Amino acid sequence: MDKALQTMIDNMPEKTGKSLGEWKALMKAKTFEKHSQAVNFLKKEHGVTHGYANTIVLLSKEDEVDDNDLVTAQYKGKESLLPIYDKLIAVIENLGGDVQKSPKKTSVSLIRNKQFALIKPATKTRIDLGLKIRDKGTTERLENSGPFGTMCTHRVRIGSLEEIDEELLNWLREAYEQAGN
Secondary structure, eight states, rough: OHHHHHHHHHHHHHHHHHHHHHHHHHHTTOOOSSHHHHHHHHHHHHOOOOOHHHHHHHHHHHHTTTHHHHHHTTTOOOGGHHHHHHHHHHHHTTTOOEEEEESSSSSSSEESSSEEEEEEEOOOOOOEEEEOOOOOOOOOSSSEEEGGGOOOSSEEEEOGGGGGOOHHHHHHHHHHHHTTO
């Protein structure tokens, strides 16, 4: 666990009135369809600041489902794409020690201060990599965000390990750097 997160957890009782364990118990008794609904509930009903509310919700979700189970489910029937996923994750984790992986039901979000990439097995033969890069035009390969909507600004379709090349690494680096601001 990183130092900043541990400090937040340690300060939680003083800053929010409850320990992380107490917040997790409260959140377990509630059901929210979206992350933002849970964050807003904590902010409005309990007066928790946005940063603490977001952290509480994220850490409460960790108990629900194992991240590996989510990724395994995403690639069921698409196992041939796992080497591409694994290489993308390795490359992204090498960008810096502050990258958080947030697996969802159909994709994995990569977050620094904010989301900068999204990995989604789109078909049995292709992964779509969503990138959030401000002020970047599109090319034949660096397409508009397509099905990612506003979550990303661009999409790159990846069908083989060879497509994780220097050009793609530069786009990932750019997205990562912008997410630090």
